Each structure stands twice: as C-alpha cells, then as structure tokens.
Amino acid sequence: MSKTTTMGVEIRFGDCDPAGIVFFPRYHRWMDAASLHFFMTCGVPPWHELELTTGIVGTPLLEHHARFVKSATYGEKLLITTNVVEWGAKVFKQKHVVTRGDDLICESTETRIFVVRDKVDRRKIRAIPVPEDIRAKCE
Amino acid sequence: MSKTTTMGVEIRFGDCDPAGIVFFPRYHRWMDAASLHFFMTCGVPPWHELELTTGIVGTPLLEHHARFVKSATYGEKLLITTNVVEWGAKVFKQKHVVTRGDDLICESTETRIFVVRDKVDRRKIRAIPVPEDIRAKCE
Amino acid sequence: MSKTTTMGVEIRFGDCDPAGIVFFPRYHRWMDAASLHFFMTCGVPPWHELELTTGIVGTPLLEHHARFVKSATYGEKLLITTNVVEWGAKVFKQKHVVTRGDDLICESTETRIFVVRDKVDRRKIRAIPVPEDIRAKCE
Amino acid sequence: MSKTTTMGVEIRFGDCDPAGIVFFPRYHRWMDAASLHFFMTCGVPPWHELELTTGIVGTPLLEHHARFVKSATYGEKLLITTNVVEWGAKVFKQKHVVTRGDDLICESTETRIFVVRDKVDRRKIRAIPVPEDIRAKCE
Numbered sequence: 001m002s003k004t005t006t007m008g009v010e011i012r013f014g015d016c017d018p019a020g021i022v023f024f025p026r027y028h029r030w031m032d033a034a035s036l037h038f039f040m041t042c043g044v045p046p047w048h049e050l051e052l053t054t055g056i057v058g059t060p061l062l063e064h065h066a067r068f069v070k071s072a073t074y075g076e077k078l079l080i081t082t083n084v085v086e087w088g089a090k091v092f093k094q095k096h097v098v099t100r101g102d103d104l105i106c107e108s109t110e111t112r113i114f115v116v117r118d119k120v121d122r123r124k125i126r127a128i129p130v131p132e133d134i135r136a137k138c139e
Numbered sequence: 140m141s142k143t144t145t146m147g148v149e150i151r152f153g154d155c156d157p158a159g160i161v162f163f164p165r166y167h168r169w170m171d172a173a174s175l176h177f178f179m180t181c182g183v184p185p186w187h188e189l190e191l192t193t194g195i196v197g198t199p200l201l202e203h204h205a206r207f208v209k210s211a212t213y214g215e216k217l218l219i220t221t222n223v224v225e226w227g228a229k230v231f232k233q234k235h236v237v238t239r240g241d242d243l244i245c246e247s248t249e250t251r252i253f254v255v256r257d258k259v260d261r262r263k264i265r266a267i268p269v270p271e272d273i274r275a276k277c278e
Numbered sequence: 279m280s281k282t283t284t285m286g287v288e289i290r291f292g293d294c295d296p297a298g299i300v301f302f303p304r305y306h307r308w309m310d311a312a313s314l315h316f317f318m319t320c321g322v323p324p325w326h327e328l329e330l331t332t333g334i335v336g337t338p339l340l341e342h343h344a345r346f347v348k349s350a351t352y353g354e355k356l357l358i359t360t361n362v363v364e365w366g367a368k369v370f371k372q373k374h375v376v377t378r379g380d381d382l383i384c385e386s387t388e389t390r391i392f393v394v395r396d397k398v399d400r401r402k403i404r405a406i407p408v409p410e411d412i413r414a415k416c417e
Numbered sequence: 418m419s420k421t422t423t424m425g426v427e428i429r430f431g432d433c434d435p436a437g438i439v440f441f442p443r444y445h446r447w448m449d450a451a452s453l454h455f456f457m458t459c460g461v462p463p464w465h466e467l468e469l470t471t472g473i474v475g476t477p478l479l480e481h482h483a484r485f486v487k488s489a490t491y492g493e494k495l496l497i498t499t500n501v502v503e504w505g506a507k508v509f510k511q512k513h514v515v516t517r518g519d520d521l522i523c524e525s526t527e528t529r530i531f532v533v534r535d536k537v538d539r540r541k542i543r544a545i546p547v548p549e550d551i552r553a554k555c556e
Contacts, residue, residue: 012450013464013475017291018187018298018352019196019254019264020465025171025292028164033429036491046492047430048157048401048437057158058430065204071264074296074453075463115158123326125158125210151311152325152336156430157437157491159326164431172290175352185353186291187298187540197291213314213435214324262465296465297474297532297542303449306442326435335436343482349542393436403436403488 002084002138005041007034009078009098021071027106028066031096034080035059035110038094042138055116057125062091066108076100084138085109090129141223141277144180146173148217148237160210166245167205170235173219174198174249177233181277194255196264201230205247211239223277224248229268280362280416283319285312287356287376299349305384306344309374312358313337313388316372320416333394335403340369344386354378362416363387368407419501419555422458424451426495426515438488444523445483448513451497452476452527455511459555472533474542479508483525489517501555502526507546 009030017023036059040046050056072078079099086093091113098105114131118124148169156162175198179185189195211217218238225232230252237244253270257263287308295301314337318324328334350356357377364371369391376383392409396402426447434440453476457463467473489495496516503510508530515522531548535541 010450012446013453014295014301014303014446014449016296017197018294018296019199019256020262020296021199021264023168023171023292024200025164025167028167029429029431032162032164032431033427036430040492048490048492052400058156060158060160060210061163061205061207063204063206065202066200067202068200071199073262073465075457075465117158122330123159123212125160149311151307152314153307153310153434153440153442155435157433157435159435162431168290168292171292172288175291179353187351187353191539212326214318214326261469295475297477297534298540299477299542301449302478303442303445306445310440310442336434338436338438338488339441339483339485341482341484343480344478345480346478349477351540395436401437401490403438 001086003042004081004083005034005038007037007080007082009080011072011074011076011078013074016074021073024068027068027098028108030078030080030098031108031110034082034096035094035112038082038084039134039138044134044137051117054131055119056114056128056131057117059112059114062111062113064108064110066106068106069104072100072105078105087130087135090127092130140225142181143220143222144177146176146219146221148219150211150213150215150217152213155213160212163207166207166237167247169217169219169237170247170249173221173235174233174251177221177223178273178277183273183276190256193270194258195253195267195270196256198251198253201250201252203247203249205245207245208243209239211244215239217244226269226274229266231269279364281320282359282361283312283316285315285358285360287358289350289352289354289356291352294352299351302346305346305376306386308356308358308376309386309388312360312374313372313390316360316362317412317416322412322415329395332409333397334392334406334409335395337390337392340389340391342386342388344384346384347382350378350383356383365408365413368405370408418503420459421498421500422455424454424497424499426497428489428491428493428495430491433491438490441485444485444515445525447495447497447515448525448527451499451513452511452529455499456551456555461551461554468534471548472536473531473545473548474534476529476531479528479530481525481527483523485523486521487517489522493517495522504547504552507544509547
C-alpha cells in the first residue's frame with residue numbers, strides 16, 4: 001500500500017488534563033504531525049514549500065475514526081506508526097497507531113484530501129486529485 | 140433520548156492553521172467543552188466538584204467518529220448542538236453537530252465512559268457504570 | 279490612548295492541567311484573541327480580509343511581560359479588558375487585564391508590530407509602520 | 418547557578434498560525450515542557466510521582482518576560498537551552514533560550530514557585546518554599 005513511518009512523541013505536563021491523562025485532542029495533533037511527517041519522510045517537501053510551486057497548502061480531513069484503548073501521562077514516550085492504507089482518485093486513507101512499548105494507546109484512520117489555495121480569492125481552498133508524483137514517492 | 144444543549148464558539152486567529160482554516164483538533168477541543176457543557180447545563184456539577192463527593196474526574200473517550208464537511212475560519216461564529224443518542228450500562232454515546240448559520244461544518248459521535256480516580260494510587264483512573272442520578276438529570 | 283474593549287472567556291476542562299488549574303499558555307491564547315477582538319471591535323476587518331487589500335497578515339509579538347496573580351479553573355468565567363497603552367511609529371503596546379469577578383487573575387503588556395506577507399516569497403513576512411487608518415479607528 | 422539542559426523541538430504544521438509562523442503561545446508550551454525537562458534531567462521525578470510522596474503538583478508561574486526575535490515555521494528544528502539563573506527562598510527564576518542553528522528565535526525568563534495540593538480541599542493548591550533536595554539536584 002505505502003511505506004510505513006514512525007514518529008516519537010514525549011508526553012508533556014501541558015498535554016494532560018485535570019484527570020492527569022493526555023487530553024484526547026492532543027493525540028489528533030500528534031497524528032496530524034505524523035501525517036505530514038509521513039510525507040516528508042517519503043521525500044515530499046513541507047506544504048509551505050509546495051505552496052510556492054503547486055499551490056498545495058495541506059491535506060485536511062474529510063473524516064476520521066479513532067479508538068482510545070489505554071490512557072497515558074506525562075514523562076512517558078509514545079511511538080506513532082503511520083501508513084496509507086488506501087489511495088483513491090481524490091482521497092486517501094491514512095492510519096496511525098500510537099503505542100507505548102507493547103501497549104496500544106490509540107489508533108485512528110483518517111480520510112484526507114489534497115487542497116490548493118485559490119489564486120484569485122486566497123481565502124478559498126479547493127480539493128484536487130491525489131497528485132501522482134506525491135503518491136509515487138510514498139509507495 | 141436526552142436533553143439537547145447548544146454552545147456558541149467564536150473562532151480565533153490562533154485556532155487556524157497555515158492553510159487559514161480551523162485546525163481540526165480544535166473542533167475536538169470544542170466538542171469536548173460541549174460535552175461537559177451539556178452535563179453542566181443539565182445540572183451536573185463540574186468534575187472538580189464531583190471528584191470531592193463521588194471521585195468522578197471526567198468522561199474520557201473510548202471511540203469517536205467525525206465527519207468534516209465545510210471549513211471555517213476566524214471571525215466566524217459556530218454553534219455546537221449536543222445530545223446523548225444512546226445510554227448503555229457502562230458507556231454513553233454523545234453527538235455533537237457544529238454549524239455556522241445554515242452550514243453544517245462537522246459532526247462527531249463519541250463513545251464515552253465515566254471514570255473515578257483510584258483512592259490508593261491517585262495516578263490510576265478506572266471506569267464505573269453510568270451513574271443513575273447523572274443520567275436522570277440529562278433525560 | 280485608545281478605546282478599551284472587553285472579551286469574555288469560559289474556562290473549559292481541556293484548558294486546565296494536571297494541577298487542575300489553567301495551563302498558563304492558554305492565557306496567552308486568550309490574550310491573543312483579545313488583541314484581535316480589540317481591533318475588530320474598533321472596526322478593523324479580520325486579517326484574512328485585510329490581507330487581500332493591504333497584505334497585512336497579523337500583529338506578531340516582539341516582547342511581552344506577564345504577571346500571574348491567582349489561579350483559575352474550569353467552570354469559571356473570565357473577563358479580559360484590553361487597550362493600547364502606547365502607539366509608536368513601528369510598534370504598539372497593548373495591555374490585557376484578566377479578571378474573575380473582583381479577582382485579578384493575570385495581566386500582560388505586549389509589544390506588537392504589524393506585518394505583511396512578501397509578495398514574491400510568500401513564506402516571508404516583514405514589518406511595516408503602524409497603519410494610520412487602523413490607529414485612527416482605535417483611538 | 419544551576420545545571421544547563423537542552424531539549425529539541427520539531428515544529429509542526431499545527432503549531433503555526435494563518436501567517437504561516439509559530440503561534441507564540443506554542444513557545445510557552447515548549448518552554449514549560451523545557452522547565453520540567455530540566456528538573457527531570459537533573460534527577461527529579463515527574464510531578465505525578467512527586468505528588469504521591471510530597472504533594473507537589475507543579476511549578477506554576479508568577480511572572481515571565483519574553484522576547485521574540487525571529488519567526489520560525491514548520492519543518493524546522495529548535496533547541497531550547499534551560500537553566501536556573503536565580504534561587505530564592507520561595508521562588509526561582511528559570512531562563513529558556515530558543516535557537517534554530519545560529520539564530521536566536523526567542524527567550525524568556527520565568528519566575529516560578531513550587532506548589533502542593535491541599536490535603537483537605539483538593540481543589541486548592543498552595544505555595545511552599547523551594548525544596549532543598551530538589552535544588553541540590555539541580556545545582
């Protein structure tokens with residue numbers, strides 16, 4: 001399907017909530033970072049460089065489904081394992097599995113699209129087909 | 140099923156990413172706030188008060204499934220409509236629908252549990268059945 | 279010096295850390311929101327609209343000095359009172375005072391500049407003098 | 418004065434704002450992480466372990482003063498160099514210098530205190546003198 005990449009995360013005090021465990025939107029921040037980390041590890045430039053040549057400004061989500069299995073707290077280290085499990089013409093599905101040693105902490109499957117910024121009205125962004133050259137680098 | 144509550148959100152500059160749109164984990168922060176806002180509007184005290192009497196420290200997620208339909212940016216106002224669509228013995232499903240005027244921006248269904256802090260090892264939290272009195276206030 | 283504006287904030291569970299109090303960078307997020315809220319209340323459009331006509335993309339900080347007096351937690355409401363205490367040719371000083379009822383929670387004085395995005399290399403931003411028309415709206 | 422520690426940070430897409438640069442409260446998150454990283458590198462356990470033995474739940478800020486010199490964006494790596502520049506009986510001053518290669522990005526000096534959770538009303542926290550044994554580990 002695609003290459004598989006890994007990204008380490010150290011959990012910090014400020015990532016945790018009054019229950020003392022990671023506040024779940026933080027996992028989505030880290031998985032979003034792992035999503036871009038996947039592309040950059042596969043040789044794709046960061047979006048702010050791509051924007052200059054292709055107009056691409058990112059890969060927003062259409063949908064995602066996440067399961068949270070165990071909690072984690074600060075001082076612990078996580079590993080996020082990421083790959084693309086399905087390439088469509090317009091969308092792709094990326095999966096992130098977050099582990100702490102042998103423990104599965106959480107996992108999410110995200111449906112994402114590539115978007116470019118409109119050249120006339122820069123406030124607007126629109127979807128484009130999955131770029132062939134980017135897909136080729138990731139397979 | 141349950142009462143339905145609404146919570147307003149004003150999108151701020153810092154909620155948006157380099158593409159100029161709301162960074163999606165922010166929606167989960169707001170939906171988490173809407174989750175607690177639902178309980179407090181139904182007459183349940185905030186967790187830090189409940190902790191003193193019942194040990195309850197929050198309602199972490201087991202799972203959630205979200206769809207992102209339209210993007211939004213800062214200076215705009217959102218409305219989050221929240222209710223409980225299913226009560227189980229141990230879990231409950233809460234749904235959040237985020238709108239901007241007539242536009243559906245995103246929605247998520249969350250499976251959550253109630254947890255208490257362990258009295259001996261305060262670093263540990265464990266699940267309890269959905270408290271009857273809390274459920275009664277929300278129906 | 280300038281008009282004075284106020285902005286309300288409701289503290290949420292996810293704004294608080296394992297000590298159960300607001301994690302201090304959240305105050306800076308809110309004060310940043312109060313900074314833009316000040317300009318918008320004075321009649322200045324949000325930056326994403328200004329960017330199209332003037333190239334202005336925001337008012338980053340050069341410096342700030344904050345004092346934290348009392349702690350606060352979720353379920354509480356804050357008020358942020360904001361004004362500009364000094365206008366320079368290139369910089370301006372904006373002050374935010376955060377209160378909860380009669381309690382002073384924290385305050386910060388920020389030195390900010392106006393920046394525009396470079397038209398050729400869009401990754402670069404550069405400082406401009408404080409725009410006369412924006413200052414006039416705020417006084 | 419004290420030992421000096423360093424902590425690396427990789428800037429991510431979601432750390433940046435619509436101007437394309439790091440949103441400044443993120444620097445404070447990282448500096449807060451660097452503050453705890455300093456203590457843990459000096460051999461002090463994380464707060465959630467200390468809480469069980471000493472009641473200490475963290476080191477909130479009384480005050481800080483930060484300067485922002487250059488902007489940074491995602492895909493870049495930062496280094497945060499941290500030490501304690503002054504130990505008082507009740508407070509300590511910790512300094513963080515954030516660099517990207519040879520570039521100074523920002524720096525902040527923070528005045529912090531040690532706090533314990535009240536054993537009766539767990540919602541309350543109160544300041545204690547700087548613990549001798551913790552200071553000894555850091556010098």
